[in-house]
Amino acid sequence: MIYSRIIGTGSYLPEKIVTNADLEKIVDTNDEWIQSRSGIKERRIAADDQFTCDLAEQASLKAIEAAGIKSSDLDLIIVATTTPDQVFPSTACLLQQRLGIAGPPAFDVQAVCAGFLFAIDVADKFIKTGSARCALVVGAETFSRIIDWTDRTTCVLFGDGAGAVVLRAADEPGIYSTHLHSDGKYKDLLCVPVGVSRNFKQVNSGSAFTTMEGGEVFRWAVTAMSDIVDETLDANRMSRDDIDWLIPHQANIRIINAVGKRAKIPPEKVIVTVERHGNTSAASVPLALDEAVRDGRIKPGQNVLIEGFGGGFTWGSALVKM
Numbered sequence: 560m561i562y563s564r565i566i567g568t569g570s571y572l573p574e575k576i577v578t579n580a581d582l583e584k585i586v587d588t589n590d591e592w593i594q595s596r597s598g599i600k601e602r603r604i605a606a607d608d609q610f611t612c613d614l615a616e617q618a619s620l621k622a623i624e625a626a627g628i629k630s631s632d633l634d635l636i637i638v639a640t641t642t643p644d645q646v647f648p649s650t651a652c653l654l655q656q657r658l659g660i661a662g663p664p665a666f667d668v669q670a671v672c673a674g675f676l677f678a679i680d681v682a683d684k685f686i687k688t689g690s691a692r693c694a695l696v697v698g699a700e701t702f703s704r705i706i707d708w709t710d711r712t713t714c715v716l717f718g719d720g721a722g723a724v725v726l727r728a729a730d731e732p733g734i735y736s737t738h739l740h741s742d743g744k745y746k747d748l749l750c751v752p753v754g755v756s757r758n759f760k761q762v763n764s765g766s767a768f769t770t771m772e773g774g775e776v777f778r779w780a781v782t783a784m785s786d787i788v789d790e791t792l793d794a795n796r797m798s799r800d801d802i803d804w805l806i807p808h809q810a811n812i813r814i815i816n817a818v819g820k821r822a823k824i825p826p827e828k829v830i831v832t833v834e835r836h837g838n839t840s841a842a843s844v845p846l847a848l849d850e851a852v853r854d855g856r857i858k859p860g861q862n863v864l865i866e867g868f869g870g871g872f873t874w875g876s877a878l879v880k881m
């Protein structure tokens with residue numbers, strides 16, 4: 560049996576910090592409201608000339624360095640993003656060129672804030688079936704580009720960033736299991752209602768923005784991300800005590816706390832970055848993972864349950880031995 564194992568992590572945040580006080584100057588909001596409703600204190604926003612691939616490249620270089628491999632060792636590149644640089648080629652192809660690699664498959668997956676879990680699932684299957692031996696999996700977003708900065712109900716919640724992992728084939732887990740779900744009937748609750756094939760003029764004029772039914776999304780996110788903890792543990796015949804760390808999608812501290820409570824994972828086992836990153840969509844989980852690996856909380860051999868939830872709805876998890 561072939562397994563895939565995370566052998567390196569990396570992340571990148573744009574330099575520009577936007578605090579809640581900065582947002583008070585552009586919309587009718589305040590630090591107290593934002594912190595009490597979301598836990599967010601600040602977020603990073605990409606510079607005008609910085610695009611998703613730029614963020615992905617920085618995160619990837621760090622993951623490749625941490626893995627102790629060369630870019631040329633990679634035989635698969637998957638980028639999870641909802642904010643690609645171009646309609647096409649994929650951000651993964653742009654990243655491949657930056658990394659100086661030619662030949663191996665490179666493609667994007669789009670599952671919004673659950674995208675990294677979908678990408679990990681695909682890469683894991685490539686490795687398990689012998690189609691790849693060393694994969695780069697990236698979650699990268701410039702979500703600020705699809706936010707209406709005059710809409711206080713959404714603009715306070717999101718940020719930009721990228722996280723990456725290198726997966727390599729191994730004789731032992733590694734990734735124990737992955738679990739993915741989608742339910743398109745909730746498509747209108749969290750979306751950008753225009754795209755390339757539909758009202759492209761709005762995309763072109765830079766007014767393709769995220770809309771959201773916050774309360775509904777909140778309820779669904781809590782249910783989906785706590786239920787999938789049980790699904791993941793059951794599939795591996797493991798108990799909560801076998802989990803060293805939970806890394807939920809970083810959308811809102813109240814969602815994270817409610818997931819921990821409902822899933823019966825104590826707060827000291829839950830990695831939280833949302834207060835400094837905001838919701839970075841597909842980048843949120845690999846960013847949090849890299850941070851906790853680099854600051855020494857996550858140690859080799861520990862079991863980490865990562866999970867995501869996003870528009871679609873889409874949701875997924877992976878149980879990983881580091």
Ligand SMILES: CC(C)(COP(=O)(O)OP(=O)(O)OC[C@H]1O[C@@H](n2cnc3c(N)ncnc32)[C@H](O)[C@@H]1OP(=O)(O)O)[C@@H](O)C(=O)NCCC(=O)NCCS
Nearest residue numbers: 588589592596672711712715773774776777810811868869
């Ligand atoms: C958006 C969210 C933070 C709102 O929190 P909430 O507790 O439901 O908010 P409340 O219902 O208590 O408050 C809403 C009120 O605050 C106001 N409000 C909204 N945004 C505000 C802001 N940035 N500053 C001040 N007031 C704001 C609303 O206009 C509304 O006012 P009204 O009652 O006069 O109409 C919460 O629903 C949420 O996080 N949802 C999930 C969002 C998410 O994570 N999406 C991505 C998932 S991948």
